[in-house]
Amino acid sequence: MIPLCDLTAQYESLRDEIDAAMRSVAASGHYIWGPRVKKFEQKIASYCGVDYAVGVGNGTDALYLALRALQIGPGDEVITTPFTFIATTEAICLAGAKPVFVDIDPYTYNMDPEQLEAAITTKTRAILPVHLYGQPCRMDAVLDIARRHNLRVVEDCAQSLGAAYCGRKTGTFGDIGCFSFFPSKNLGCFGDGGMVTTNDPELFERLEILRRHGAKVKYHHTEVGVNSRLDELQAAILSVKLPHLDNWTASRRRHAYAYNRLLRDRENVQCPSEWTTSGPEVVLSEDSSHAQHNYCCYHQYTVLVRDRAAA
Structure with missing residues (x-):
């Protein structure tokens, strides 16, 4: 029987590099908010082709923080797909907004842009397409509708790091892209991890604040945020894997x-x-x-x- 996902095989192929990276973190004394996280954020930004990347605790946090950064909350509606992992809808609900479902097309299993416009109401604030199974959504059609209705776009890229549409990586089309580094993902860490990407400097600053308990400066909290961090160990492991x-x-x-x-x-x-x-x-x-x-x-x-x- 062929294992569906054999994580140990990948580790064995990179054992020396990964072990050295983990030992380096252990010896450094920097485990949270250290230099490896910052370097990995820069590597992901460069890989995707965006200006900013913010490391967070997991892919669910990435989605939630994206919605919070866009100030989406109670009374708002977010259009998404019903055919996805629960975290997509969960993040919308955690932000206090209402998920509105648009059915999928029968070929790619992604949100069908042909049905998208009919779901828009006066309460709609954002569209949240999911690049399911690593298959990019038809982002040209999604963005055209979003622009005409002045809606924000948050991409769920939990399964699509490395995928591209019309020459652009997923996570670069919308206002914000959200990634997961769960161990079984195409780029997976040895625990939990996530990343948020954007080209907007104001959204970048908001994301930085929200992931640190709502603080821009330590112990000076301007709003209620969360504790969502990509740690040094995961960043070191992911940095070894990314070139592959x-x-x-x-x-x-x-x-x-x-x-x-x-x-x-x-x-x-x-x-x-x-x-x-x-x-x-x-x-x-x-x-x-x-x-x-x-x-x-x-x-x-x-x-x-x-x-x-x-x-």
């Missing part, structure tokens, strides 16, 4: 296309589609003329089985 991420993603894509070639003719199975220049397509190779339009990082390879009993 693109190769890991390329490997995932090769495997996904191999599965597509094997399964595409099965009557009962619908392979995952990537949104290409001509619409949804089951891509069979990296050489496809459409493959670069929507660069899925395949956090998971998920098929739709029309008759589970017959599969």
Whole structure:
């Protein structure tokens, strides 16, 4: 039996580097708010192509803090997808807002932009698309609707670090991008961790304050925040792994296309589609003329089985 997610195999391949990084943290005496977190934030900002990145405790905190930074709360509505991990909706509720669901398209399983506009009301403040399974949403369509209705956009990128749409990484389209470094993610730490990305200096400052109990200066608290920190140990481990991420993603894509070639003719199975220049397509190779339009990082390879009993 092939393990669904073998974290020890990845560790063994990087054992010397990871062990050295952990020993360095242990010997430094800096475990919280140290230099490794700051350096890793800069690396993620550079990798994604944004101005700012803020390390937080986990992906759920990233979503919650993003909504708080945008001052979204009671009385507001946030449009999102019903087909996602509970944290997406949970963060909206924790902020005091109301989640409004827009159904998914049947090919990518992401929020369907064609149904999005009908869900907007006078109370709508933001759209929260999820790049599910590492498959980027149709962000051009989402942003067009958001601009016309003066809405904020928060991207749930928990499963999509390394994915891109029209040449831009996920987490760079909206006002804020939210990432998770849960151990099983494409880039995972040895505990919990998350990251928030933005190009807005005011939102960056708000996020910095909110993650530190609402304080810009130690012991001077201007609002109620939370205690949400990416620690030095996780930052050190993630810094070792980050240079390998693109190769890991390329490997995932090769495997996904191999599965597509094997399964595409099965009557009962619908392979995952990537949104290409001509619409949804089951891509069979990296050489496809459409493959670069929507660069899925395949956090998971998920098929739709029309008759589970017959599969």
